[in-house]
Amino acid sequence: MSTKKIITLMMVLVISLSLVLSACGGGGTQKSSKVATLIFTQEPDTLNWLYSNMYFSQILAQVYNVWTWEYDDQNQPYPVLITELPSVENGGISADSKTITLHLRDDIVWSDGKPITSADYMFTYEMYINPVNTVSTTYPYDQLAGVETPDAKTVVMTFNEPFAPWLGFWKSLLPEHILRPVFEKEGTLDNAAWNKAPTVSAGPFVFKEWQSGSFLRFVRNDKYWGDKPLLDEIFVRIVPDDASQVAALKTGDGDLGIFISYPDIPGLEEAGLTIVSVKSGYSEGMFMSLSDKTNPALQDVSVRQAIAYALDREKVSKDLLLGKTRPGATLWDNSPYVDPTLTPYPYDPAKANELLDAAGWIDSNGDGTRDKDGVELVLRYGTTTKEVRQSFQAIAQQELAQVGIGIELFNYDSDIFFASYGDNGPTYNGDLDIFEWSDVPTSFPDPDIAYWLCSEIPSDENPQGLNAQYICDEELDGLFQLQTTQVDMNARIATFHQISKIMYDKVYWLSLWLDPDIWAVSSRLVNVKLSGSTPFYNVTEWDLK
Amino acid sequence: MTRYILRRLLQGIPLLFIISILLFVMLQNMGDPLATMGGRTVTRSEDRARLARQLGLDKPILVQYIYWLVGNDWTHVDVDGDGIAETQGIRKGVLRGDFGNSLVRRQPAMDVILDRLPNTLILMLTSEFVVIIGALVIGVYSAIKQYSLLDNAVTAFAFVGYSMPIFFIALSAMYIFAVNFKRWGLPYLPTVGMFDPQVGETPGQIILHLILPVLAISINSFSAYSRYVRSAMLEAMNQDYIRTARAKGLPRREIIFIHALKNASLPIVTVVGLDLPFLLGGALVTERIFAWPGMGRLFLDHVSRGDTPVVMGIMMLIAIAVIIFQILTDIVYAWLDPRIRYN
Numbered sequence: 001m002s003t004k005k006i007i008t009l010m011m012v013l014v015i016s017l018s019l020v021l022s023a024c025g026g027g028g029t030q031k032s033s034k035v036a037t038l039i040f041t042q043e044p045d046t047l048n049w050l051y052s053n054m055y056f057s058q059i060l061a062q063v064y065n066v067w068t069w070e071y072d073d074q075n076q077p078y079p080v081l082i083t084e085l086p087s088v089e090n091g092g093i094s095a096d097s098k099t100i101t102l103h104l105r106d107d108i109v110w111s112d113g114k115p116i117t118s119a120d121y122m123f124t125y126e127m128y129i130n131p132v133n134t135v136s137t138t139y140p141y142d143q144l145a146g147v148e149t150p151d152a153k154t155v156v157m158t159f160n161e162p163f164a165p166w167l168g169f170w171k172s173l174l175p176e177h178i179l180r181p182v183f184e185k186e187g188t189l190d191n192a193a194w195n196k197a198p199t200v201s202a203g204p205f206v207f208k209e210w211q212s213g214s215f216l217r218f219v220r221n222d223k224y225w226g227d228k229p230l231l232d233e234i235f236v237r238i239v240p241d242d243a244s245q246v247a248a249l250k251t252g253d254g255d256l257g258i259f260i261s262y263p264d265i266p267g268l269e270e271a272g273l274t275i276v277s278v279k280s281g282y283s284e285g286m287f288m289s290l291s292d293k294t295n296p297a298l299q300d301v302s303v304r305q306a307i308a309y310a311l312d313r314e315k316v317s318k319d320l321l322l323g324k325t326r327p328g329a330t331l332w333d334n335s336p337y338v339d340p341t342l343t344p345y346p347y348d349p350a351k352a353n354e355l356l357d358a359a360g361w362i363d364s365n366g367d368g369t370r371d372k373d374g375v376e377l378v379l380r381y382g383t384t385t386k387e388v389r390q391s392f393q394a395i396a397q398q399e400l401a402q403v404g405i406g407i408e409l410f411n412y413d414s415d416i417f418f419a420s421y422g423d424n425g426p427t428y429n430g431d432l433d434i435f436e437w438s439d440v441p442t443s444f445p446d447p448d449i450a451y452w453l454c455s456e457i458p459s460d461e462n463p464q465g466l467n468a469q470y471i472c473d474e475e476l477d478g479l480f481q482l483q484t485t486q487v488d489m490n491a492r493i494a495t496f497h498q499i500s501k502i503m504y505d506k507v508y509w510l511s512l513w514l515d516p517d518i519w520a521v522s523s524r525l526v527n528v529k530l531s532g533s534t535p536f537y538n539v540t541e542w543d544l545k
Numbered sequence: 546m547t548r549y550i551l552r553r554l555l556q557g558i559p560l561l562f563i564i565s566i567l568l569f570v571m572l573q574n575m576g577d578p579l580a581t582m583g584g585r586t587v588t589r590s591e592d593r594a595r596l597a598r599q600l601g602l603d604k605p606i607l608v609q610y611i612y613w614l615v616g617n618d619w620t621h622v623d624v625d626g627d628g629i630a631e632t633q634g635i636r637k638g639v640l641r642g643d644f645g646n647s648l649v650r651r652q653p654a655m656d657v658i659l660d661r662l663p664n665t666l667i668l669m670l671t672s673e674f675v676v677i678i679g680a681l682v683i684g685v686y687s688a689i690k691q692y693s694l695l696d697n698a699v700t701a702f703a704f705v706g707y708s709m710p711i712f713f714i715a716l717s718a719m720y721i722f723a724v725n726f727k728r729w730g731l732p733y734l735p736t737v738g739m740f741d742p743q744v745g746e747t748p749g750q751i752i753l754h755l756i757l758p759v760l761a762i763s764i765n766s767f768s769a770y771s772r773y774v775r776s777a778m779l780e781a782m783n784q785d786y787i788r789t790a791r792a793k794g795l796p797r798r799e800i801i802f803i804h805a806l807k808n809a810s811l812p813i814v815t816v817v818g819l820d821l822p823f824l825l826g827g828a829l830v831t832e833r834i835f836a837w838p839g840m841g842r843l844f845l846d847h848v849s850r851g852d853t854p855v856v857m858g859i860m861m862l863i864a865i866a867v868i869i870f871q872i873l874t875d876i877v878y879a880w881l882d883p884r885i886r887y888n
Binding site for chain 1: 575576577578579580582584585586587588589590591592593594595596597599600624625626632646649650651652653657660661664716719720723724727733735736737738739741742743833834835836838839842843845846849850851
């Protein structure tokens with residue numbers, strides 16, 4: 001046979017094989033079981049919540065291991081494992097706000113049929129605070145004075161001081177009857193097989209299989225105590241590339257995707273997918289650093305206000321983000337703690353120039369940027385390598401140049417950008433005058449944020465300090481400490497209005513745009529509602545057309 | 546030959562030691578694994594300090610390297626943060642086969658790596674096989690039919706394929722053969738993953754999902770390989786022994802495949818020998834785009850999270866493979882060319 005014939009034969013074989021395999025195995029194959037495919041752009045670190053605060057580990061909780069209370073699509077809490085949310089009125093919260101009592105439902109069971117009891121709560125608490133376990137965070141369990149379990153269905157939490165962010169508890173529950181023997185044998189839960197392959201669960205699905213880097217499978221929990229799920233299986237496919245996620249959603253290789261970038265929205269809608277914007281509490285914002293190392297111009301509130309007036313954030317939301325979001329005013333927009341009287345600074349470059357002139361920042365040497373006392377108004381502005389942030393940086397550089405503020409741009413990978421003072425991270429070391437990321441209150445929708453406290457300012461003595469802004473405002477510090485003790489919601493709201501007003505007036509932080517989670521849902525997956533806190537809270541109602 | 550192999554293996558030990566020190570020092574300066582712990586918010590300062598202590602990240606770099614190399618079960622560590630090292634260490638160290646626990650996955654680093662190795666080998670060996678066979682067929686044909694229409698066409702294709710970045714080839718292939726084929730109502734290929742969950746993990750599904758990633762890798766690598774084969778064959782075909790073989794009336798097929806190709810194989814073996822160990826590292830871009838769960842993605846994911854145990858494990862595996870494949874390449878040299886001896 002000639003070489004030409006061999007080549008021809010090989011080509012025919014390859015093409016034929018592709019077409020045959022494609023025709024008989026490609027997308028669209030129908031089987032009787034209902035399998036919804038979720039696309040995650042990152043692989044969960046673990047299925048044991050104690051060991052990861054990673055987003056994709058956390059959002060899976062509602063699939064296989066419910067929270068004690070969850071949040072609906074309006075981010076309102078509702079009881080799941082307990083009979084009612086504790087309050088002062090129903091006696092669940094004591095008059096001095098130092099004791100919170102939970103009453104567990106009678107019908108709740110693990111997927112092996114064993115009842116969920118207060119012993120599971122006590123065990124979970126013990127595992128969080130035991131130093132032999134390298135848990136991702138001990139908060140808020142390290143705020144407890146103790147936990148008591150007077151009977152199998154009652155859990156009593158006691159505090160030394162009133163603790164307002166108590167809704168941050170019990171986002172994970174460990175099966176004591178399964179894991180205590182493991183802990184007693186190994187001396188830690190760090191290496192428990194359960195972390196990767198939970199054998200029992202409290203949620204509507206149970207873990208079936210996890211192939212590293214590829215997929216996770218969860219099948220219906222036939223012993224689930226709540227409403228039975230309509231789907232047979234949840235298949236989580238790991239697709240790290242954004243463009244590939246979009247392609248997979250368009251071809252039906254995925255039914256639900258998250259973190260859709262704004263430019264991809266029109267194409268997905270055209271392909272028949274529904275775009276859902278979920279209020280997750282995140283806001284993209286500029287942090288102003290007042291460290292000794294940063295440009296002294298930022299110590300001047302007029303300069304910070306001028307920056308706010310010089311940036312056309314409405315236009316950015318409209319053009320760069322396709323009008324799918326808007327600028328915010330505070331870190332607590334889209335939450336009950338927002339002060340409705342505060343509105344975003346308007347775009348007013350004339351006002352910015354006026355403020356800078358009045359503060360004595362003028363271009364005395366004609367180099368195009370303002371200066372004062374020999375200090376040039378040139379600011380180092382850093383963020384991560386995320387594309388939309390880099391685009392905004394370029395816009396900000398142009399707009400600030402028009403009012404005489406020079407900008408030098410810096411971009412870093414996340415693990416470098418967020419590296420601590422002790423690890424010489426640029427943000428925490430005061431190497432940047434302005435830094436940008438998207439942030440959310442730690443236990444959203446609870447409003448508490450720790451990194452504005454004076455005690456969090458990084459230093460040689462406090463190398464892990466989180467106050468990268470180096471802002472120690474005593475009034476603000478006092479208010480932040482006060483709100484953590486205000487169990488009464490109205491009092492706490494009033495405190496947050498004061499906090500917001502100070503931060504807004506002094507422009508310690510400037511909202512660029514509210515940063516909702518953008519999800520894409522295929523037309524065949526129905527009844528999907530998504531929450532900003534517990535996204536898959538109604539997973540039992542999901543169905544396939 | 547045996548002495549030569551043993552000598553080369555012994556030479557590899559200090560080399561691996563030096564490589565491990567260099568890599569370890571470099572990795573310590575690539576970011577803070579506790580910065581976000583993968584979350585969307587920064588880690589609390591108390592948790593950073595506690596985890597740094599529990600995971601041994603607060604130790605000087607030399608101590609961390611010693612723990613990585615020989616373990617810490619000969620000493621005590623401070624687990625509860627009271628300043629007293631009260632708990633016996635449990636790490637055995639690389640020299641006793643313990644690469645440590647992944648900081649991200651909290652499971653043995655070697656388990657994390659070995660989970661991905663088969664997937665990488667499926668993708669990379671298939672691609673390498675397709676590339677080598679394709680390059681041999683096209684390269685030999687181009688050499689014996691120099692400046693023919695096919696030779697010119699393949700040359701042009703090779704240069705285009707070689708000059709296109711692989712992400713462009715991969716995404717183009719995905720959008721043409723999956724997204725657009727579906728839109729046009731044609732049988733279409735899957736975009737991502739290793740199988741369709743509705744069908745299951747069958748050999749047919751895996752082959753189907755291999756087509757696009759293998760195509761992307763092959764187009765890029767095929768171009769270089771086919772040029773090597775072509776030039777080596779052209780050189781061999783002009784040698785005196787080929788003229789002699791022709792004069793003696795040997796069949797053309799025997800001249801090309803037995804005499805010319807075998808002698809032309811030396812430079813090709815060198816290239817393949819250099820490439821093979823890096824197959825273990827997977828295809829970083831292709832695996833990411835096609836969501837193929839291989840070593841390339843594992844490396845990217847974990848290096849971006851500062852997961853030293855896993856990244857060191859991957860790098861050391863590749864370093865060992867490079868040394869072994871270099872020795873194998875030398876052995877193949879001797880087999881192909883009887884003039885080469887290692888005595």
